[in-house]
Structures are given as C-alpha cells and as structure tokens.
Amino acid sequence: MTALKHKQPDGSMTAQSPLDRMATMLGAEMTATNALILDRMQSHIPLVSQLAAYLIAAGGKRIRPLLTLAACNACDPSANARGLAAAVEFIHTATLLHDDVVDESAQRRGQASANIIFGNKASVLVGDFLFARAFELMVESNDIRILDILARASRVISEGEVLQMSLTGNIDITLDQYAAIIEAKTAALFAAACHAGALAAKADDATAEGWRLYGHHLGMAFQIVDDLIDYAPDGIAMGKDAGDDFREGKMTLPVILALQKADDTQRTFWARTMQRHDQTPADLITAREIIASHGTIAQGRATAQNHIEAARAAIAALPVTPTAKVLDELLDFVVARDH
Amino acid sequence: MTALKHKQPDGSMTAQSPLDRMATMLGAEMTATNALILDRMQSHIPLVSQLAAYLIAAGGKRIRPLLTLAACNACDPSANARGLAAAVEFIHTATLLHDDVVDESAQRRGQASANIIFGNKASVLVGDFLFARAFELMVESNDIRILDILARASRVISEGEVLQMSLTGNIDITLDQYAAIIEAKTAALFAAACHAGALAAKADDATAEGWRLYGHHLGMAFQIVDDLIDYAPDGIAMGKDAGDDFREGKMTLPVILALQKADDTQRTFWARTMQRHDQTPADLITAREIIASHGTIAQGRATAQNHIEAARAAIAALPVTPTAKVLDELLDFVVARDH
Numbered sequence: 087m088t089a090l091k092h093k094q095p096d097g098s099m100t101a102q103s104p105l106d107r108m109a110t111m112l113g114a115e116m117t118a119t120n121a122l123i124l125d126r127m128q129s130h131i132p133l134v135s136q137l138a139a140y141l142i143a144a145g146g147k148r149i150r151p152l153l154t155l156a157a158c159n160a161c162d163p164s165a166n167a168r169g170l171a172a173a174v175e176f177i178h179t180a181t182l183l184h185d186d187v188v189d190e191s192a193q194r195r196g197q198a199s200a201n202i203i204f205g206n207k208a209s210v211l212v213g214d215f216l217f218a219r220a221f222e223l224m225v226e227s228n229d230i231r232i233l234d235i236l237a238r239a240s241r242v243i244s245e246g247e248v249l250q251m252s253l254t255g256n257i258d259i260t261l262d263q264y265a266a267i268i269e270a271k272t273a274a275l276f277a278a279a280c281h282a283g284a285l286a287a288k289a290d291d292a293t294a295e296g297w298r299l300y301g302h303h304l305g306m307a308f309q310i311v312d313d314l315i316d317y318a319p320d321g322i323a324m325g326k327d328a329g330d331d332f333r334e335g336k337m338t339l340p341v342i343l344a345l346q347k348a349d350d351t352q353r354t355f356w357a358r359t360m361q362r363h364d365q366t367p368a369d370l371i372t373a374r375e376i377i378a379s380h381g382t383i384a385q386g387r388a389t390a391q392n393h394i395e396a397a398r399a400a401i402a403a404l405p406v407t408p409t410a411k412v413l414d415e416l417l418d419f420v421v422a423r424d425h
Numbered sequence: 426m427t428a429l430k431h432k433q434p435d436g437s438m439t440a441q442s443p444l445d446r447m448a449t450m451l452g453a454e455m456t457a458t459n460a461l462i463l464d465r466m467q468s469h470i471p472l473v474s475q476l477a478a479y480l481i482a483a484g485g486k487r488i489r490p491l492l493t494l495a496a497c498n499a500c501d502p503s504a505n506a507r508g509l510a511a512a513v514e515f516i517h518t519a520t521l522l523h524d525d526v527v528d529e530s531a532q533r534r535g536q537a538s539a540n541i542i543f544g545n546k547a548s549v550l551v552g553d554f555l556f557a558r559a560f561e562l563m564v565e566s567n568d569i570r571i572l573d574i575l576a577r578a579s580r581v582i583s584e585g586e587v588l589q590m591s592l593t594g595n596i597d598i599t600l601d602q603y604a605a606i607i608e609a610k611t612a613a614l615f616a617a618a619c620h621a622g623a624l625a626a627k628a629d630d631a632t633a634e635g636w637r638l639y640g641h642h643l644g645m646a647f648q649i650v651d652d653l654i655d656y657a658p659d660g661i662a663m664g665k666d667a668g669d670d671f672r673e674g675k676m677t678l679p680v681i682l683a684l685q686k687a688d689d690t691q692r693t694f695w696a697r698t699m700q701r702h703d704q705t706p707a708d709l710i711t712a713r714e715i716i717a718s719h720g721t722i723a724q725g726r727a728t729a730q731n732h733i734e735a736a737r738a739a740i741a742a743l744p745v746t747p748t749a750k751v752l753d754e755l756l757d758f759v760v761a762r763d764h
Contacts, residue, residue, distance in 0.1 A: 131584045133591050184553060188546040207527040210549055211586045214523060217553070218580035221560055225573045233572065234564045241557035245470045247550045252472050 104415040105147060108156055111409060115155045115168060116148070122172045123151075126219050137204050137212045141179055144197055150279045151175040153304075153413075157283030157297045160409040165287035169223045170232060174279045176220035177240055181275075183213035185247065189334050232282045239278035246270025255335040255361045257345055257353075264342055268309040269302075276305025296400050300413070303397035307390040308420050313338035314386045317377045318424060329370045335360045339389065341373075343382040352376055390421050443754040447491055450748060454494045454507060455487070461511040462490075465558050476543050476551045480518055483536055489618045490514040492643075492752075496622030496636045499748040504626035508562045509571065513618045515559035516579055520586070520614075522552035527590065528673050571621045578617035585609025594674040594700045596684055596692075603681055607648040608641075615644025635739050639752070642736035646729040647759050652677035653725045656716045657763060668709045674699045678728065680712075682721040691715055729760050 102110070109116055127138035151171035158167035185191070186199040187206045193199055201209040217240070224233050250267045253259050280301030284294040316331040317340045331338050337360065345356055355372065359365045377383065394417045404410060441449070448455055466477035490510035497506035524530070525538040526545045532538055540548040556579070563572050589606045592598050619640030623633040655670040656679045670677050676699065684695055694711065698704045716722065733756045743749060 129584055129587075131587050131591070134584060134587050181553075184549050188549055206545075207590055208587065210523050210527055211583050211590065214520075214552075214556070214583035215580060215587070217556060218576060218583055221576035222573070222580060225569060225576050228569055230564060230567055230569070234561070237557060237560040237564050241554060241561060244550050244553035244557055245468055245473060248468075248473050248547065248554070249470050251546055251550065252470070 104412050104419045105149065105152070108152055108409070108412045108416065109148075111412060112152065112155045112159060115159070115166075115171075116152065119151055119155065119168045119171045119175075120148075122168055122223075123175055126172060126176070126223060127216070129215065133204070133208060134212055134215055137200055137208055138216070140200060140203060141183075144194065148175060149308075150178050150275060153276065153279045153301060154283035154286075156409050156413055157280040157301070158287045159283075160297070160404070160407050160413060161284050161287035161289040161293060163407075163409075167283045167286040169226050170236075170282045170286055171279075173220040173223040173227075173236060174275065174282065176216045176223065177236065177243070178275060180213040180216040180220065181243055181247070181271075183209045183216070187213075188247065188251065189330070191330065227286065229285065232285050235278050235281055235285070239274045242270045242274040246272075246274070250336065253337055255363055256337060257356050257361050259337040259342060261339075261342060264337065264339060265306075268306060268313075272309040273302045273305030276308065277302035280304075293404055296404050299400035300397045303393040303400065304417060304420060307393040307397070307417070310339055310386055310390040310393070311421060311423060314340055314383050314390075315424065316340075317374050318383070332359070332370050332373050333365065335363050339386045340377045340382045343385050344377045344380050347380045347382075348376075387421060394418065394421050443751050443758045444486060444488065444491070447495055447748070447751045447755065448487075450751060451491065451494045451498060454498070454505075454510075455491065458490055458494065458507045458510045458514075459487075461507055461562075462514055465511060465515070465562060466555070468554065472543070472547060473551055473554055476539055476547055477555070479539060479542060480522075483533065487514060488647075489517050489614060492615065492618045492640060493622035493625075495748050495752050496619040496640070497626045498622075499636070499743070499746050499752060500623050500626035500628040500632060502746075502748075506622045506625040508565050509575075509621045509625055510618075512559040512562035512566075512575060513614065513621065515555045515562065516575065516582070517614060519552040519555040519559065520582055520610075522548045522555070524586065526552075527586065528669070530669065532669075566625065568624065571624050574617050574620055574624070578613045581609045581613040585611075585613070589675065592676055594702055595676060596695050596700050598676040598681060600678075600681060603676065603678060604645075607645060607652075611648035612641045612644030615647065616641035619643075632743055635743050638739035639736045642732040642739065643756060643759060646732040646736070646756070649678055649725055649729040649732070650760060650762060653679055653722050653729075654763060655679075656713050657722070671698070671709050671712050672704065674702050678725045679716045679721045682724050683716045683719050686719045686721075687715075726760060733757065733760050 124142060127142060128135050129138075151174050154167050154171040154174050158165050182194065183200055186194055186201045187209050191199045192202055200212075220236070224236050227233070246267055246269070249263075250271060253263060253267065277298050278301070281294055281298035284297040289297070313331065316328060316338065318328075341356065341360065345353065348356065355376065359369050359373065397417050398414060401410065401414065463481060466481060467474050468477075490513050493506050493510040493513050497504050521533065522539055525533055525540045526548050530538045531541055539551075543551075559575070559579075563575050566572070585606055585608070588602075589610060592602060592606065616637050617640070620633055620637035623636040628636070652670065655667060655677065657667075680695065680699065684692065687695060694715065698708050698712065736756050737753060740749065740753065
C-alpha cells in the first residue's frame with residue numbers, strides 16, 4: 087500500500103495518515119483481504135494471472151476495501167467482511183482497466199497502464215474476469231441483500247462512465263450533470279463499500295444507512311478533490327498523469343466553475359481546447375492559470391467540504407468506536423490531500 | 426427472432442426448425458422474457474438505451490434464453506425462469522459487445538457491429554452495463570446456487586476469451602487446447618443456461634445435472650459447427666462476415682484438423698496466413714480449398730456429432746415431456762445447420 091503523507095491544517099506532516107492508521111488498526115483483516123485478492127486474481131490462463139499480478143504490483147491505496155472492513159468493524163469487530171472487501175476492490179480494478187482502455191491512458195498509479203503493456207484486448211477481457219470474480223466472491227457472502235447492493239453499484243458505475251463519455255468536451259455541462267457523473271462513477275461504489283461492510287456486521291437499517299450515506303459523501307468529496315488536483319500547479323495527481331482530465335476533454339468541476347466566470351477570451355479557450363479538442367502542451371499551463379485566477383480550487387474544496395460535513399452528520403449519531411473515530415478523521419484527510 | 430430454415434436429413438426444408446417450434450411452444454414465456462430484456466436494457470443515460478436498442482433490433486436467435494426457459498419447462502411447466510433467461514441473454518450480449526471490440530469486428534448478425542456505429546468506448550462500457558444488469562436480474566431470482574452457477578460461467582467465459590486470444594495465430598495449438606477454448610467461451614454458458622433453468626424448476630440434483638450436461642455438449646457441438654461454417658464454400662456464417670475466423674487468425678477446428686494433414690507447402694501457407702498474419706483476400710479461398718481437400722468439414726461434423734450423442738445420453742433417462750422432446754430434436758438441427 088502506498089503511504090500517503092498527511093498534511094495537517096497547520097501545514098506540517100504527520101507520519102501516518104488516517105488511511106494508514108485505519109490500515110494498521112485493521113491489519114489482520116487487511117492482510118487476509120490482500121491474500122484473498124491475490125488468490126482470486128489467479129487463473130489457470132497464464133495471461134490473466136500475469137496481468138492481474140501487474141495490477142497488484144502497482145498497488146494503490148485500497149481505500150474501498152478498507153472502507154468495507156472499517157464499516158464492518160465499526161458495527162461489530164467480530165464480523166468478517168473480507169470477501170466483500172476483496173469483491174469491492176475487484177469491481178474497482180475492473181473499472182480502472184476498462185477506463186484506461188476507454189480513455190486511452192498511458193499511466194496508472196505511477197506506472198505504464200495495463201492497456202499499454204498488455205494491450206486493449208487483454209485489458210477488456212481481464213476486466214471482465216475481475217468483474218465476474220467479484221460476483222463469485224459476493225455469492226460466497228450468501229447474502230442476497232448485499233449482492234443486490236453491489237450489483238446495482240456496478241451497473242450505476244457503468245452508467246456513470248457512459249454519461250461522462252457522452253458529456254466529454256461539452257462546455258455547456260451543468261453542475262448537476264457533473265454531480266450525476268461523479269455520484270455514479272465514484273460515490274456509488276464508496277457508498278456500496280460502506281453499506282456492504284455494515285450489513286456484513288448485521289447492522290440495523292438505520293446504522294447501515296448511516297454508513298451508506300457516509301460512503302456516498304466521502305466518495306463525492308474524494309472525486310471532487312481528485313478533479314481539483316488534476317489542475318493543481320504541482321499536481322502529482324495520484325500517480326495518474328497530471329493534466330489527464332484536460333487532455334481527455336473531461337468536463338470536471340474546476341473547468342465548469344472556471345467556465346461560469348469566463349470572459350469571452352477564456353470561453354473561446356475552453357471551446358477550442360475542450361470542445362474542439364484542439365490543444366497544445368502549453369494549453370494545460372494556461373488552463374491552470376485561468377482556474378487559479380478565479381479562485382476555483384478554493385471554491386471546489388468548499389464543495390468537497392460540504393460533502394465532508396454531510397458524511398460526518400450521517401454517522402454522528404452512531405456509536406463512537408475506535409474504527410468509527412478514524413473513519414471520521416479520514417474525512418478531513420480526504421479534503422486536505424494534495425496528491 | 427430470426428427464422429432458421431431447417432434442413433432435413435433428406436435435404437428438404439421444413440417450415441419450422443426445432444428452435445422455432447421451441448419458441449412457439451414457449452411463446453408466452455418467451456414474449457415475457459423479451460419484454461423483460463427490453464425493459465432492463467433501458468437506462469436513464471440515453472446512449473446506453475440507444476446502443477441497447479440497436480442490439481435488440483439486430484435480433485439474434487436468443488437460443489440461450491430459450492434453453493433456460495425450455496429446461497425449466499421440461500422440469501416443471503408451472504415454474505418461471507424469465508428473469509434468469511433474460512440474465513443469460515444479457516451475459517451473452519455483453520460478451521458479444523466486448524468480443525467485437527477485441528476482434529475489431531465490422532459485422533454482427535448481418536449488420537454493422539456496435540463498435541463500428543457507437544465506437545469501442547461505448548461498446549466496452551455498455552457491455553459492462555449489460556453484465557451488471559444480468560447480475561441484478563440474477564439477484565432477483567433470490568437463489569444463491571443459481572447465482573453461483575451464472576457468476577462462475579461469466580468468469581469462465583472471460584478466461585476462454587483470453588485463452589483464445591493467447592493462442593491466436595499459434596499453429597501448434599492442440600485439439601485439447603481448442604476444446605478448452607470452446608468449452609469456456611461457448612459451452613459454459615449453454616451449460617449454465619440449462620442448469621439454471623432446471624434449478625429454477627426445483628429439479629433434483631440428477632435431473633439438473635442431466636440438463637447441465639445436455640447444455641454443455643450442445644454448446645460444444647454448436648461452436649464446432651459455427652467454426653466449420655466459417656470455412657464453408659457458401660458460408661453465410663450466422664450473419665458474421667464469413668471468413669472472419671481466418672482473417673482474425675483464430676485457430677479453429679477446421680484449421681487444426683487441416684494442419685494435422687498438411688504437407689510442407691500447406692504448413693507454410695498456414696504459417697504465413699495465421700501465424701505471421703500475412704494475408705491477401707485470395708488466401709481465404711485457398712484456405713477453404715485446403716480444408717475441403719482433406720475432408721475436414723466431415724471430420725469436424727463427426728466431432729460435433731459425438732457431442733450430440735453425449736447430450737442425448739445425458740437426458741435419456743429424464744421424463745419425456747413435449748419440451749424435452751423438442752430439445753432432443755434441437756440436437757440434430759444444430760449439427761445439420763449450414764448457416
């Protein structure tokens with residue numbers, strides 16, 4: 087797991103982010119989940135295992151399976167959500183594989199993406215394999231309600247990806263349409279990950295709904311911050327190529343907010359670079375400057391902060407267990423992160 | 426549904442194939458299943474519904490959902506397997522969408538394939554949508570055992586596709602490897618379709634296993650005949666472009682059998698066209714001539730016939746209901762079909 091530095095409100099760095107602490111607290115469960123992920127990524131077809139091993143080596147934060155384990159642990163420390171956590175990670179990984187094919191990405195998690203190394207064909211098919219494996223793992227949970235939640239989330243993700251594709255380069259996109267995209271492509275799985283974890287611990291409906299809402303708002307904030315980072319001046323952008331969204335013509339929050347304040351020259355710039363997709367490398371610098379000039383990043387972080395407050399409110403009435411406490415601290419971390 | 430002409434052993438044509446008769450016998454169930462398929466292909470994302478509507482309009486034989494309905498009906502005419510039949514068709518359609526992207530196909534079911542009309546990106550994502558929709562439908566069946574069977578089949582299909590891709594152009598492929606490919610990419614879903622249908626009718630284990638085996642062997646024979654038709658002199662090849670397998674370098678049964686009998690000149694021909702993928706349009710005619718000269722098509726049909734006998738044996742001890750009788754007749758039809 088990649089260690090993320092944690093910037094405190096005063097700008098200092100702590101050794102361990104809430105994500106790291108959560109991984110430490112749930113160490114045994116996370117180790118078992120990682121072993122399960124490794125085991126179920128195997129296939130008697132060598133190319134499947136090779137591509138899967140490549141993805142595993144690339145790491146990633148495993149934030150979604152951690153959320154499943156943590157929500158489960160917050161409700162009942164003796165319950166087991168390992169299989170569901172692995173399933174959630176598989177759904178996410180399958181989505182990433184297909185995304186990289188669709189976006190023609192060259193990098194993922196700081197290394198060449200699987201479609202570059204193994205080709206688009208293998209990426210599409212191994213994505214299908216991982217998606218099916220996720221369902222096999224979910225079936226083992228033997229809980230129809232959880233299966234329903236995760237099947238639905240998988241469908242919503244694909245709808246979100248199609249909606250995002252449909253609106254690529256469309257400079258008339260509304261904030262509501264943007265919210266619908268990120269709710270579907272990101273928040274739905276965060277919500278389902280937490281919901282499934284709570285249900286695996288046999289939480290009552292109100293508690294499970296609290297964790298579902300927590301996951302939803304955390305996911306919204308997470309994606310908003312991701313989208314802001316892509317235009318940050320020093321954007322390391324989570325191991326993706328910084329500026330990917332711009333180059334792909336994805337209409338994300340900073341661009342939409344900048345468009346709202348754009349003068350004619352700027353609107354012409356966005357129409358050329360995003361809508362007609364006529365870009366030079368220098369245009370990314372201009373895009374960042376326009377976005378910075380409007381205070382768009384701060385405005386975007388405020389939107390993310392609203393979701394953080396809603397996530398906090400969703401679990402405010404639930405028992406304050408040690409895991410619940412770290413999940414609460416995770417909220418501030420997600421908005422504060424800059425890479 | 427496309428009406429298939431049915432060639433009798435004496436060469437005459439009957440008005441109705443066993444597939445048509447099966448569709449007629451199960452008319453009400455099939456109408457309801459088709460309505461369900463139409464309904465669940467809808468999405469609030471317009472592009473998803475548009476692509477789905479395009480696939481629906483293209484038709485297809487719907488042989489897999491028919492098998493689910495028929496196996497169910499053969500075990501208990503009062504049982505309902507509509508949701509599972511729709512799920513099976515969605516899994517199949519998702520596979521076709523991704524296949525066409527992977528194979529860079531231009532035609533499917535006699536019209537331009539979805540990847541040509543809507544692009545690869547939309548085909549990948551709507552494939553994911555249909556796959557997830559299949560799982561949502563399966564969850565509604567509320568039967569973990571059936572979910573397990575269909576999730577497993579979905580995973581096996583993706584492994585079969587990867588195996589096929591790995592062995593593309595490999596002229597040293599064995600008959601066992603070919604059998605492993607078609608078992609995974611085709612027979613697994615035929616088997617699961619029948620198995621799920623029987624289990625939806627609460628069949629006992631032996632009966633359900635009989636229908637599973639029937640589906641497996643029918644699927645093997647179906648794919649073998651499909652692969653033979655691709656090299657038939659007048660191959661209409663089920664609405665695909667005839668000669669697609671050759672152009673894609675897919676190592677199918679007729680080529681493998683022809684390779685076993687190839688002299689040096691012919692081996693050089695296969696190495697150039699399949700392994701080095703250096704082809705001219707005239708090479709397809711040469712390929713067909715080589716295959717015809719070795720009696721390969723008859724040899725391949727004999728292999729298919731073996732599976733037909735095994736399928737017949739698998740259900741020989743089961744009650745002879747009207748539906749079971751047509752399913753038995755379907756076996757000969759599958760081997761006799763020439764398009």
